[in-house]
Amino acid sequence: MLRKLLLALTVVISLVTTATLGSAQEKLRLAWAGFSPTNSPIWVIENRKLLQKQAVEPEIISIGNSPTVLQALLAGEIDAASISVTTLTSSRLQGADTVMIVGVVPTFVDHIVSLSSITKVEQLKGTTGGVNRLGTTSDLGLRLALKKLGVDPEKDVKIIPTGGTAERFAALSKGLTQFTIIPEPFLTQAEKLGFRNLFNISDLKIPFWWNGILTRESIVKAKRPLMLKLARVMIEAMHIIKTEKEYAKSLFKKNLGVSDPEGLERAYKDYANAFPEVPYPTPDGVKTMLDDLAPKNPKAAAADAKAFVDMSLVGELDKSGFIKQLYRR
Numbered sequence: 001m002l003r004k005l006l007l008a009l010t011v012v013i014s015l016v017t018t019a020t021l022g023s024a025q026e027k028l029r030l031a032w033a034g035f036s037p038t039n040s041p042i043w044v045i046e047n048r049k050l051l052q053k054q055a056v057e058p059e060i061i062s063i064g065n066s067p068t069v070l071q072a073l074l075a076g077e078i079d080a081a082s083i084s085v086t087t088l089t090s091s092r093l094q095g096a097d098t099v100m101i102v103g104v105v106p107t108f109v110d111h112i113v114s115l116s117s118i119t120k121v122e123q124l125k126g127t128t129g130g131v132n133r134l135g136t137t138s139d140l141g142l143r144l145a146l147k148k149l150g151v152d153p154e155k156d157v158k159i160i161p162t163g164g165t166a167e168r169f170a171a172l173s174k175g176l177t178q179f180t181i182i183p184e185p186f187l188t189q190a191e192k193l194g195f196r197n198l199f200n201i202s203d204l205k206i207p208f209w210w211n212g213i214l215t216r217e218s219i220v221k222a223k224r225p226l227m228l229k230l231a232r233v234m235i236e237a238m239h240i241i242k243t244e245k246e247y248a249k250s251l252f253k254k255n256l257g258v259s260d261p262e263g264l265e266r267a268y269k270d271y272a273n274a275f276p277e278v279p280y281p282t283p284d285g286v287k288t289m290l291d292d293l294a295p296k297n298p299k300a301a302a303a304d305a306k307a308f309v310d311m312s313l314v315g316e317l318d319k320s321g322f323i324k325q326l327y328r329r
Contacts, residue, residue, distance in 0.1 A: 025057040026226050032062060032082040033069045035256055036183065037271040038105050038211040041237035042082050043251045048240065050233040056226065073098065079219055080230055084137050085209035085308075089289045092308055093299045100309045101220065101227060102213035102234045103281040107206055108141035109270050112199040113190045114179040115172060121149045121199055127178035130162035130171045137210060140292060142181040144208070145201045169193055185258045185267035202270065209285035220310060231313040232322065238275040239326050248272065278323050281309040 028051060032039045042060065045051060051058040061078065063069045066087045072078045074096055082104065091098045118124065124146070131139040143153040151157060162171040168180040172195055179198065182190055187197055213234055220227050241248040249264045258264060283305035293300035317323060 025055050026223075026229075027057045027059070028080070028226055028230060029059045029061065029078040030080050030082070030230070031069050031072060031078045032060070033064065033066050037185075037252055037256070037267055038109070039082050040241055040248065040251055040255075040271065041104060041234055041275070043255055044237035044240050044248075045233050047251065048237075050236055051229065054229040054233060056229055070098075073214065073216065079223065080213055080215040080227070082211060083214050084211055085286055085289050086137055086140070088209070088212070088214055088308055089286065089293065089300070089303075093293075093297065093303065097217040098214055098308075099217050099220065100209060100212045100214050100281040100286070101313050102231050103209055103276060103279045103285060103314075104212050104234070104238070105210040105271075105274050106276060106282075106285055107204075107208055107274065108137075108145065108201045108210055109274050110138060110141050110145075110181050110183050110201045111187055111197055112142070112145065112179055112201060113172075113182045113187070114196050114198040116194055116196050118178060118196060118198060121151060124151055124179055124198075125156040128158045128160060128176070130160055130168045130177035130180040132164055132168070133161050134159070138181050138183075140289075141201060141206075141208070141210075144206055144288070144292070145181075145199070145204055148204050148206065149199070169195075183267075184270045185252065185256065185260065185263035187266060188260050188263040202274065206288060207282075207284040208288045209281065212281055212285075217310070220313075224313075228313050228316065232317055235279060235314070235317060235323060236326065238279065239277070241275060242272050242277075245272070277327060278314065278318055280311045280314050280318075282311070283309055 032042045046060045063072065066083055069081045069083055070087050070091055073081055088098055088100055129142060131142055146153045153159060162168050162177060165182065165186050169190065171177040172180060191197060213230065215227060245268060249268050252264055252267055253259060286308045287305040290300045290303050290305055
């Protein structure tokens, strides 16, 4: 009888403890937009339950486009988002307290793809290029790359919106355009269609936060320990991608619907190299965007890029030795 009583008491205590731990878990709402390897650290966090291991109950949400993600962040519906610097700058210049706390992809991981008859970048002069939409990150990336390569995107070429990857390939096939901008893992498909991988834009190393973790200054202030945990798992997720190749490729395949082995291999190489080990959200990746906006936007011309980033969270993790331990240095 006594043994049964003790057993029942043990079960009750266990249930109460479990319930207490469950209720004590912090909650985090994290959104991401765009099925691209740039968001693969989020896929790792979700798949490996990295936040749960930090006693955080996550709600990870895929949202169709960046403007909707921003609206959710400003409305307090989410705590943070995986998104580009274009959203950060546009919102902050309009008075929002948005801030980048982790840098994820510090440059453009794209390729200029052309008709096979074009063998040099200079030959793009006088031709028409296609992007998904004017004003998007890929549009800006193409224009900045062309400038660096000696081709004036305003005078030497014409750039038009042609839609998604399939539509851009169709525009090339029909002769509506002669070049476009394409990321991996779709480059192999482009080459099989007879197009040329003309130039790897990432080789230019243009400082630009193609992707990062955005939140609000008010959230960092109110929930700093939670944001620190988010920064920690982002760093861990990027380490996993860099060191577990086959696992990372399986996530690419699952989330992108791409099964081509060569395309997956090349995509892995591009993005694993792009993800930084110590992801300080440095202001130079914001300044590129502000400089592009400055001629038409006085607020951008007067803005200080340092105000758009908070490097203290990654800095705290860096000083703690966590990142060195992760990479065993």
